Amino acid sequence: MKGISVKNLLGVKYLSKDDINLIFDTADSFKEILNRKIKKVPTLTGITIANLFFENSTRTKLSFELAEKRLSADVINFSKTGSSISKGETLIDTVNNILAMKVDIIIIRHPSPGVAEFLTRNTNSCIINAGDGTHEHPTQGLLDTYSITEKLGTVDNKRILILGDILHSRVALSNIFALKILGAKIKVCGPKSLIPKFINNLDVSYESNLDNGLAWCDAVNILRVQNERMNETYFPSLREYHNLYGVKMSSIKKLRKKILILHPGPINRGVEITSEVLDNKKTIVLDQVENGVAIRMAVLYLLATKRKDLTDFN
Numbered sequence: 001m002k003g004i005s006v007k008n009l010l011g012v013k014y015l016s017k018d019d020i021n022l023i024f025d026t027a028d029s030f031k032e033i034l035n036r037k038i039k040k041v042p043t044l045t046g047i048t049i050a051n052l053f054f055e056n057s058t059r060t061k062l063s064f065e066l067a068e069k070r071l072s073a074d075v076i077n078f079s080k081t082g083s084s085i086s087k088g089e090t091l092i093d094t095v096n097n098i099l100a101m102k103v104d105i106i107i108i109r110h111p112s113p114g115v116a117e118f119l120t121r122n123t124n125s126c127i128i129n130a131g132d133g134t135h136e137h138p139t140q141g142l143l144d145t146y147s148i149t150e151k152l153g154t155v156d157n158k159r160i161l162i163l164g165d166i167l168h169s170r171v172a173l174s175n176i177f178a179l180k181i182l183g184a185k186i187k188v189c190g191p192k193s194l195i196p197k198f199i200n201n202l203d204v205s206y207e208s209n210l211d212n213g214l215a216w217c218d219a220v221n222i223l224r225v226q227n228e229r230m231n232e233t234y235f236p237s238l239r240e241y242h243n244l245y246g247v248k249m250s251s252i253k254k255l256r257k258k259i260l261i262l263h264p265g266p267i268n269r270g271v272e273i274t275s276e277v278l279d280n281k282k283t284i285v286l287d288q289v290e291n292g293v294a295i296r297m298a299v300l301y302l303l304a305t306k307r308k309d310l311t312d313f314n
């Protein structure tokens with residue numbers, strides 16, 4: 001079997017259509033295992049994985065850890081709080097010290113765009129990007145695209161609306177790359193101030209009106225307003241943001257068709273989506289979370305298989 005073409009997962013932009021299809025096919029097999037009574041396989045026995053989180057996370061951190069444990073890897077966790085970073089240790093020194101403990105794979109979440117790529121150039125390890133600032137969050141882009149594929153059969157020629165704070169989102173770029181590679185049509189929607197100027201270069205168009213965007217799409221992926229990354233005011237108030245770009249039941253009821261509603265989380269209830277839409281099971285948010293474990297198992301398995309130095313099961 002032809003394996004994945006990359007040695008690290010730095011971004012979806014480095015993946016081919018064959019890579020993404022291989023990840024999805026592999027995730028299908030792992031999803032089947034995750035629905036068994038005994039959800040564990042010995043695939044990564046003997047491999048040690050370090051999860052390095054320099055930013056807060058619930059879904060990605062737990063999902064990677066669970067994926068690693070389901071594959072029988074040995075797992076260690078690092079968070080910035082309580083580490084020797086506060087004593088002035090550099091990132092490269094931190095990672096090289098962790099690698100000296102015979103760690104094979106590094107998962108890293110960090111606020112700085114490009115940090116995963118920086119580590120591939122300055123350390124000798126297999127690196128998986130778990131979200132680098134406003135740049136990419138490849139496993140999230142993959143699991144969102146996988147979840148849409150699972151529900152609609154394909155994303156080829158499907159119309160996907162990405163709604164909200166595109167400017168500060170790493171999920172937006174990874175979704176755009178994955179969806180485009182698989183043939184989807186994409187529009188972004190939100191306040192113009194939260195749309196990056198380079199968006200047209202990605203063959204993605206802009207829709208300013210939420211109701212028009214919802215009427216156009218087969219699926220909408222709603223992104224969180226990332227207040228923690230904003231150093232200035234991008235819209236007058238959260239109330240006005242919600243009035244114009246919050247997904248409400250009134251907008252959903254106006255549609256003469258069913259659309260898929262996704263959100264990668266965490267969710268600001270009452271800002272980008274109302275509790276009424278969320279709690280009426282109008283969304284596939286928890287399907288996304290479930291699929292995240294299978295997608296991360298697939299990525300770990302395919303990268304470990306690629307690195308013949310790590311495994312002898314190739």
Ligand code: CP
Pocket residue numbers: 056057058059060061131137140264265266
């Ligand atoms: N979707 C996502 O990245 O969530 P966390 O920040 O909780 O990991």
